[in-house]
Amino acid sequence: MNMNMASLTQEIKNEAHRQGFQLVGITSPNPPLHLETYFSWLEKGHHASMDWMGTDCARQRRANPLEILPDCQSILILGIRYPKPNHTNTKDRTTARVASYASGDDYHNILPERLKSIISFIQNRTGKDISNRWYTDTGPILERELAQRAGLGWIGKNSCLINPNSGSYILLAEILLGIELKIDQPFDADFCGSCRRCITNCPTGCITSNRTIDSNRCISYLTIEHKGFIPEDLKPQIGNWLFGCDICQIVCPWNQKFSDTEYETEFKARPGIPPPHLVDELSLTPEQFNQKYRGSPIMRSKRRGYLRNAAIVLGNIGDEKFVIALIDALHDPEELIRSHSAWALGHIGGDKAKQALSHSLQVESHPKVRIEIKKAINQINNSTPG
Numbered sequence: 001m002n003m004n005m006a007s008l009t010q011e012i013k014n015e016a017h018r019q020g021f022q023l024v025g026i027t028s029p030n031p032p033l034h035l036e037t038y039f040s041w042l043e044k045g046h047h048a049s050m051d052w053m054g055t056d057c058a059r060q061r062r063a064n065p066l067e068i069l070p071d072c073q074s075i076l077i078l079g080i081r082y083p084k085p086n087h088t089n090t091k092d093r094t095t096a097r098v099a100s101y102a103s104g105d106d107y108h109n110i111l112p113e114r115l116k117s118i119i120s121f122i123q124n125r126t127g128k129d130i131s132n133r134w135y136t137d138t139g140p141i142l143e144r145e146l147a148q149r150a151g152l153g154w155i156g157k158n159s160c161l162i163n164p165n166s167g168s169y170i171l172l173a174e175i176l177l178g179i180e181l182k183i184d185q186p187f188d189a190d191f192c193g194s195c196r197r198c199i200t201n202c203p204t205g206c207i208t209s210n211r212t213i214d215s216n217r218c219i220s221y222l223t224i225e226h227k228g229f230i231p232e233d234l235k236p237q238i239g240n241w242l243f244g245c246d247i248c249q250i251v252c253p254w255n256q257k258f259s260d261t262e263y264e265t266e267f268k269a270r271p272g273i274p275p276p277h278l279v280d281e282l283s284l285t286p287e288q289f290n291q292k293y294r295g296s297p298i299m300r301s302k303r304r305g306y307l308r309n310a311a312i313v314l315g316n317i318g319d320e321k322f323v324i325a326l327i328d329a330l331h332d333p334e335e336l337i338r339s340h341s342a343w344a345l346g347h348i349g350g351d352k353a354k355q356a357l358s359h360s361l362q363v364e365s366h367p368k369v370r371i372e373i374k375k376a377i378n379q380i381n382n383s384t385p386g
């Protein structure tokens with residue numbers, strides 16, 4: 001091996017560590033070995049409404065990184081830890097929960113500058129411009145497979161990348177480089193063994209047998225990426241997850257016993273996340289929502305998706321003290337919020353909820369919301385003794 005290449009490789013890794021990435025590896029731009037698994041996932045429609053993942057361009061680029069950067073010779077794979085969830089009791093349905101990665105600042109706003117700094121370091125070190133492309137959960141590449149190939153860990157049964165010393169609370173980023181570096185050995189071991197905790201504990205049964213996720217049933221997808229009405233049978237399964245879901249990671253032994261507690265401090269939970277007062281969240285105006293969650297991953301769901309989720313969580317918790325807030329939400333300009341508030345009222349029940357629903361039915365014009373109101377009234381009628 002060229003000793004200059006080996007030396008440069010180590011210097012780049014050292015710089016990546018200095019930028020806060022605890023996991024660093026390098027792989028080649030060779031086509032992925034598990035490409036057929038990705039194609040099969042698309043053919044089954046498990047990408048749900050995320051149509052951008054199945055375009056011809058996305059398929060071609062995931063099949064061959066050289067479609068992204070034709071002169072790519074090496075891919076630098078980076079992993080950075082975020083905090084474990086504060087609440088690890090998966091049976092607790094009384095407190096609203098937000099996926100741990102979303103409790104702090106948005107990594108999409110934090111990591112790009114670090115990636116650019118690494119690129120600048122490489123170019124200063126080599127004394128020339130190096131062609132490059134970088135991504136952090138934004139590019140048309142199979143990043144977990146690349147991370148496994150770069151030696152960062154294995155892909156667990158829950159589809160997460162798991163590192164034996166860090167668990168799976170890891171955010172990934174990649175830099176495609178037009179320079180030859182020393183390639184790391186892949187992580188060939190599979191330490192999931194016969195464990196099926198992630199599969200058996202998933203409320204919606206979205207984890208498939210080939211280590212992929214059926215997004216149509218995944219709580220994280222439903223509460224973040226899905227922009228429409230939540231399917232009837234899945235609303236109760238969302239439980240108290242307001243944004244995202246950590247269950248398949250919480251129950252993983254590699255997170256419970258063996259993972260490091262060190263994490264990037266910029267991902268530390270913001271004050272008020274998860275929200276201590278769900279009722280207050282349901283009353284957020286567009287301006288208040290934008291002000292509170294600016295710079296947070298929660299912006300991804302937009303206000304209408306976030307308040308939709310809040311209504312579902314209130315309905316699942318089922319406390320009558322939430323009825324007044326849900327009645328107020330029946331007047332929200334967004335039909336998505338009105339619809340799911342009606343469902344929550346039907347779930348909680350009671351004369352006050354029924355009266356409000358009956359009044360709303362007289363003034364509601366949106367067909368889907370009217371259907372939900374009628375179903376909620378019927379549910380209350382059927383659950384009322386006598």
